[in-house]
Amino acid sequence: MIRNKILILLLALLPVLGLSAQNNNPADDICGTYRVESPVSDDIVKIKIYRAANGKYQGKFVWLSKPNNPDGTPRTDVKNPDPKKRNRTADQIVAVWNLTYKNGEWVEGLIYDPTSGNTYGLKGKKGKNGKDMEMRYYVKKPIFGLTTTWTREN
Numbered sequence: 270m271i272r273n274k275i276l277i278l279l280l281a282l283l284p285v286l287g288l289s290a291q292n293n294n295p296a297d298d299i300c301g302t303y304r305v306e307s308p309v310s311d312d313i314v315k316i317k318i319y320r321a322a323n324g325k326y327q328g329k330f331v332w333l334s335k336p337n338n339p340d341g342t343p344r345t346d347v348k349n350p351d352p353k354k355r356n357r358t359a360d361q362i363v364a365v366w367n368l369t370y371k372n373g374e375w376v377e378g379l380i381y382d383p384t385s386g387n388t389y390g391l392k393g394k395k396g397k398n399g400k401d402m403e404m405r406y407y408v409k410k411p412i413f414g415l416t417t418t419w420t421r422e423n
Contacts, residue, residue, distance in 0.1 A: 296370035298395065299326055303402060303419035310384050315422065316364060326375060328365035348386030359383070365391060380406060390414070 302317045315332035336359065338344055346357045368378035368391065378391035392411055393404040400421045407414025 295373070296320075296326075296375075299368070299370075299375055299393070299402065302331060302422045304422055305404075305419050306417065307382075307384070308406065308415055308417050309382065312384065314359075314364075316419070318365065318368075321366070325366070326368035326370075326378070327363055329363050330359040333359050346383050346386075348383065350386055368393070380404075393419075 297320060299318050300320060302315055305314050305316055306312075307314070313334040314330055316328040317331045318326055318328040321327045333344070336344060343358050345355060346359075346362060347355050349355050349357075362381065362383060364381050364383070366379055368375040371377075374392060374394045376392045378393075379388050380391040381388045390407040390409070390411065391404060392407075393402045395401075396403050396418055402419040402421070403416055404419050405411055405414050405416045
């Protein structure tokens with residue numbers, strides 16, 4: 270009798286458990302804010318990664334260690350190859366885009382470095398602690414690049 274009640278309870282809970290499993294999308298694990306130390310300068314930034322309308326992942330700058338130029342004016346995107354974008358401030362820059370989740374990694378992304386005006390390939394995976402991200406910046410192919418750790422803040 271008790272066994273039947275337990276079985277009925279478990280059967281009743283299956284749809285609820287199934288719904289919660291459907292809402293847990295591993296691709297969204299990248300979403301959050303990360304502290305990123307630049308591999309090419311002494312800048313530290315925070316980038317917020319989120320899912321874009323096209324289903325891919327992108328990120329915007331939300332904080333800079335050096336938000337102003339030496340004269341006190343806000344830093345702008347002066348090295349952007351597109352002259353129309355050179356007056357935009359950091360909070361207007363989408364620095365990461367096109368990241369796609371495949372086989373437990375985020376691949377095929379691009380990252381823009383406003384200190385040089387260059388765009389690099391980007392791929393990443395969860396770090397060993399399951400929280401931070403190991404991100405690889407590269408030119409043309411991932412073998413020609415470097416890996417850094419993005420430290421998750423939230």
